[in-house]
Amino acid sequence: MKIFEIISIIFNIIFGFTAAILAVKNHNLNKRIQQVTHYKDRKLIFDKVRKYIANIVKYGNIETECPIQFARDTKDAKFLFGDDIMQYINKLYRKGIDMNQMTKELIKVAGNKEKEEKLINKQRKIHEWFQKQLKEKDRKFEKYLKTT
Secondary structure, eight states: OOOHHHHHHHHHHHHHHHHHHHHHHHHHHHHHHHHHHHHHHHHHHHHHHHHHHHHHHHSSSTTTHHHHHHHHHHHHHHHHHOOHHHHHHHHHHHHHHHHHHHHHHHHHTTOOOHHHHHHHHHHHHHHHHHHHHHHHHHHHHHHHOOOO
């Protein structure tokens, strides 16, 4: 009778261990399926971010509509990314608004060299920040766009 009890205990241990392994594998599979499912939508938002940054770097200035359109294009990011990306998108938006605002202020202070110089320096710093974002955006989005 004892041999059956020992075999039963061993069988239960093996069964429990196998069930645990299958649960972990199932969890990993579900996580992977979710990544693949969201990839297309995440990539679309990433492309909007890339285009927004590239336009600001290329032209050094943006129209008022550009940050507003960017906000519309990226509004679903809150459902697809963590808070880190939402904060990043909001910062890009605010910096774009600042860039646009300084352009408008430059027109108002035309002829006042001191004010023009201060605004141009502020605008240059924002433009340099956007230049750094050409690479930084890749690092920030990497964990969400990895396919392996």
